[in-house]
Amino acid sequence: MAIDADALWILLNAVRERQPLVHNITxxxxxxxxxxxxxxxxxxxxMVHALDEVEDFVAISQALVVNIGTxxxxxxAACKLAAQRARAGGVPWILDPVGAGATPYRQAAASAxxxxxxxxxxxxxxxxxxLAQQARVxxxxxxxxxxxxxxxxxxxxxxxxxxxxxVAVTGAVDYVTDGAKMVEIHNGHPLMARVTGLxxxxxxxxxxxxxxxxxxxxxxxxxxxxxxxxGEMAAEWAAGPGSLQVALLDALYALTQSDLAQRLKxxxx
Amino acid sequence: MAIDADALWILLNAVRERQPLVHNITxxxxxxxxxxxxxxxxxxxxMVHALDEVEDFVAISQALVVNIGTxxxxxxAACKLAAQRARAGGVPWILDPVGAGATPYRQAAASAxxxxxxxxxxxxxxxxxxLAQQARVxxxxxxxxxxxxxxxxxxxxxxxxxxxxxVAVTGAVDYVTDGAKMVEIHNGHPLMARVTGLxxxxxxxxxxxxxxxxxxxxxxxxxxxxxxxxGEMAAEWAAGPGSLQVALLDALYALTQSDLAQRLKxxxx
Amino acid sequence: MAIDADALWILLNAVRERQPLVHNITxxxxxxxxxxxxxxxxxxxxMVHALDEVEDFVAISQALVVNIGTxxxxxxAACKLAAQRARAGGVPWILDPVGAGATPYRQAAASAxxxxxxxxxxxxxxxxxxLAQQARVxxxxxxxxxxxxxxxxxxxxxxxxxxxxxVAVTGAVDYVTDGAKMVEIHNGHPLMARVTGLxxxxxxxxxxxxxxxxxxxxxxxxxxxxxxxxGEMAAEWAAGPGSLQVALLDALYALTQSDLAQRLKxxxx
Numbered sequence: 001m002a003i004d005a006d007a008l009w010i011l012l013n014a015v016r017e018r019q020p021l022v023h024n025i026t027x028x029x030x031x032x033x034x035x036x037x038x039x040x041x042x043x044x045x046x047m048v049h050a051l052d053e054v055e056d057f058v059a060i061s062q063a064l065v066v067n068i069g070t071x072x073x074x075x076x077a078a079c080k081l082a083a084q085r086a087r088a089g090g091v092p093w094i095l096d097p098v099g100a101g102a103t104p105y106r107q108a109a110a111s112a113x114x115x116x117x118x119x120x121x122x123x124x125x126x127x128x129x130x131l132a133q134q135a136r137v138x139x140x141x142x143x144x145x146x147x148x149x150x151x152x153x154x155x156x157x158x159x160x161x162x163x164x165x166x167v168a169v170t171g172a173v174d175y176v177t178d179g180a181k182m183v184e185i186h187n188g189h190p191l192m193a194r195v196t197g198l199x200x201x202x203x204x205x206x207x208x209x210x211x212x213x214x215x216x217x218x219x220x221x222x223x224x225x226x227x228x229x230x231g232e233m234a235a236e237w238a239a240g241p242g243s244l245q246v247a248l249l250d251a252l253y254a255l256t257q258s259d260l261a262q263r264l265k266x267x268x269x
Numbered sequence: 270m271a272i273d274a275d276a277l278w279i280l281l282n283a284v285r286e287r288q289p290l291v292h293n294i295t296x297x298x299x300x301x302x303x304x305x306x307x308x309x310x311x312x313x314x315x316m317v318h319a320l321d322e323v324e325d326f327v328a329i330s331q332a333l334v335v336n337i338g339t340x341x342x343x344x345x346a347a348c349k350l351a352a353q354r355a356r357a358g359g360v361p362w363i364l365d366p367v368g369a370g371a372t373p374y375r376q377a378a379a380s381a382x383x384x385x386x387x388x389x390x391x392x393x394x395x396x397x398x399x400l401a402q403q404a405r406v407x408x409x410x411x412x413x414x415x416x417x418x419x420x421x422x423x424x425x426x427x428x429x430x431x432x433x434x435x436v437a438v439t440g441a442v443d444y445v446t447d448g449a450k451m452v453e454i455h456n457g458h459p460l461m462a463r464v465t466g467l468x469x470x471x472x473x474x475x476x477x478x479x480x481x482x483x484x485x486x487x488x489x490x491x492x493x494x495x496x497x498x499x500g501e502m503a504a505e506w507a508a509g510p511g512s513l514q515v516a517l518l519d520a521l522y523a524l525t526q527s528d529l530a531q532r533l534k535x536x537x538x
Numbered sequence: 539m540a541i542d543a544d545a546l547w548i549l550l551n552a553v554r555e556r557q558p559l560v561h562n563i564t565x566x567x568x569x570x571x572x573x574x575x576x577x578x579x580x581x582x583x584x585m586v587h588a589l590d591e592v593e594d595f596v597a598i599s600q601a602l603v604v605n606i607g608t609x610x611x612x613x614x615a616a617c618k619l620a621a622q623r624a625r626a627g628g629v630p631w632i633l634d635p636v637g638a639g640a641t642p643y644r645q646a647a648a649s650a651x652x653x654x655x656x657x658x659x660x661x662x663x664x665x666x667x668x669l670a671q672q673a674r675v676x677x678x679x680x681x682x683x684x685x686x687x688x689x690x691x692x693x694x695x696x697x698x699x700x701x702x703x704x705v706a707v708t709g710a711v712d713y714v715t716d717g718a719k720m721v722e723i724h725n726g727h728p729l730m731a732r733v734t735g736l737x738x739x740x741x742x743x744x745x746x747x748x749x750x751x752x753x754x755x756x757x758x759x760x761x762x763x764x765x766x767x768x769g770e771m772a773a774e775w776a777a778g779p780g781s782l783q784v785a786l787l788d789a790l791y792a793l794t795q796s797d798l799a800q801r802l803k804x805x806x807x
Contacts, residue, residue: 046411142584196573242787249511304734315680518780
């Protein structure tokens with residue numbers, strides 16, 4: 001199937017109609033933001049991380065989102081358990097390796113989760129370079145990227161080929177690859193980098209599309225494109241990062257077929 | 270005392286004047302939202318969940334709110350300790366059994382807390398059906414309801430009669446019962462379901478009214494009516510779920526006697 | 539160097555240009571709010587609290603912010619470890635003793651952290667009175683202040699002299715002292731007290747200024763003044779606490795030299 005505005009619109013409608021249950025094990029900074037982004041899109045989010053219930057919860061979910069932003073030992077254990085259960089039960093899952101490379105602890109956690117075969121990995125330039133073992137530990141600026149997304153394009157391709165995951169590296173341009181094909185998304189707005197958790201929200205939105213679309217490349221492009229278009233629309237309305245976040249939720253909720261058709265900017269190799 | 274707009278206005282003023290300290294043990298998704306809703310209403314919220322201090326904190330609070338949204342073992346223990354201390358000290362407390370029925374772990378926690386005699390229980394249709402043991406485990410859509418509030422009216426009555434708690438089941442219509450009396454609240458707006466944590470915020474708002482009103486039926490109707498009216502006012506202004514959340518806090522803060530008098534829609538049996 | 543609008547503007551520009559990495563170990567209520575305030579200002583926030591990585595993370599950060607709002611045993615241990623590493627490595631750090639005095643557990647944690655020599659301590663009147671041992675335990679209204687900031691001015695001076703920290707007590711007027719000098723900041727707006735976590739955000743903003751300015755008195759005045767001016771600008775636009783929070787982030791992002799020059803109200807002893 002061609003990846004174009006029509007195909008993405010069909011997928012967005014599928015999310016809105018089916019309201020898939022998206023299980024999130026995510027960080028404390030963005031739990032609220034992420035849940036609101038998923039609800040505005042039309043999905044049904046749940047944030048569940050107790051070791052005693054993550055397996056049961058994955059089993060009733062249509063997708064799993066794993067994000068290591070504010071990781072701690074019990075949460076890493078819960079992420080692993082949930083990821084294994086997702087793989088065993090055919091529930092698609094996506095990994096967001098927040099700040100991979102900033103500390104050895106964080107890098108070890110990200111690597112261990114990568115080995116549990118996520119269907120998709122989404123990170124910024126520094127995170128993807130780290131996961132592809134092309135960057136040294138400790139060089140990151142915490143959770144923000146030191147590298148343009150463009151600098152990590154080849155790392156993304158390598159990581160995808162090695163892991164079998166679709167890899168997305170996001171930034172001024174978003175790149176999505178399965179190791180062979182490469183899709184560029186030229187939507188979004190620079191002001192989005194001044195709101196916390198929008199990368200994490202993009203990951204969660206991809207999770208919602210994974211729940212309705214089996215092809216992870218298609219689902220990832222759909223998630224990033226819809227999120228980027230909504231961000232652009234929000235930036236036109238916003239006076240700064242506070243109003244951008246509010247307007248982004250409104251735009252995700254209100255996004256129409258013509259918004260998508262008129263604004264979508266994809267480049268395919 | 271009659272439950273009408275005049276009575277509710279007196280209670281809202283009591284909250285605004287006395288600024289009761291409301292102790293919340295709640296989930297990580299909604300901590301910020303809930304604290305802001307309580308502050309906008311006029312109460313003084315505190316989010317305190319460490320085992321080492323929950324009992325001391327309940328002792329200086331005027332009401333306790335217990336919410337199991339992102340439960341984990343230590344938090345369940347803290348909830349139990351706080352609930353027992355509240356009962357012993359005459360501090361009214363309300364239980365929000367988020368996602369009860371989604372997993373066995375969650376159902377066990379909700380049932381154990383129910384046995385500690387909350388003054389009020391507020392949930393959506395699926396949660397109240399589960400607690401009244403009229404629904405099977407695992408059939409929920411995570412934390413969103415599969416059932417209209419109307420489908421759980423009889424379950425609410427049963428649960429109230431069995432536990433001695435006032436039970437509120439919220440949705441398109443909110444139902445509040447003490448097992449005998451039943452009050453329906455026809456306020457609110459469908460867009461509210463697209464913002465995370467508004468059910469949890471409604472629970473916290475009821476907590477603030479419990480701090481100033483001894484009759485739990487009256488306090489619960491007051492909380493849900495004020496929250497529903499504020500939500501309606503916000504929905505008239507909002508362009509989507511992002512701006513709804515912002516406007517809801519503004520409306521809680523600004524709500525006047527005539528807003529309440531003109532908009533309140535109660536039905537009493 | 540004189541503390542005036544020109545000096546503060548230079549520091550604000552330094553934050554915007556250098557985008558310092560600010561490591562936060564903070565409470566779950568305000569993580570999102572605080573991260574957004576730092577991003578809007580121009581800093582690069584990270585919320586990292588795992589025992590296994592806090593020391594590594596402090597080592598790559600330009601400032602550390604420690605806030606005990608929703609403390610629990612592991613977090614207190616992480617705070618201590620991070621504070622010691624900060625002191626050893628010359629990374630400036632600031633303590634926010636949220637709710638100190640509300641419970642013995644909270645007071646013990648605040649005292650223990652105070653002994654680890656923060657460069658700055660910021661609290662409300664009740665918190666600073668408690669830390670200066672001029673108030674009894676348990677008399678607080680949870681996390682909100684029972685005392686005007688003015689009531690804690692002498693306690694602030696004492697605490698600064700005893701600990702070697704710059705002490706800020708915030709409220710209707712903000713007071714900043716190193717034990718000898720005292721600066722008053724008459725900016726801000728009463729509506730700010732109706733939004734959760736703005737005190738915590740002020741602390742984090744001071745953290746960002748500590749990253750670019752070695753004099754902790756100057757950095758603290760800069761942080762509180764910029765935050766107060768942004769709050770005033772936001773209050774002029776806002777219809778209530780919901781829109782105030784949104785507008786505050788927009789104002790932090792957009793604040794100009796003339797905003798600062800026209801609105802700044804400092805009194806120096």
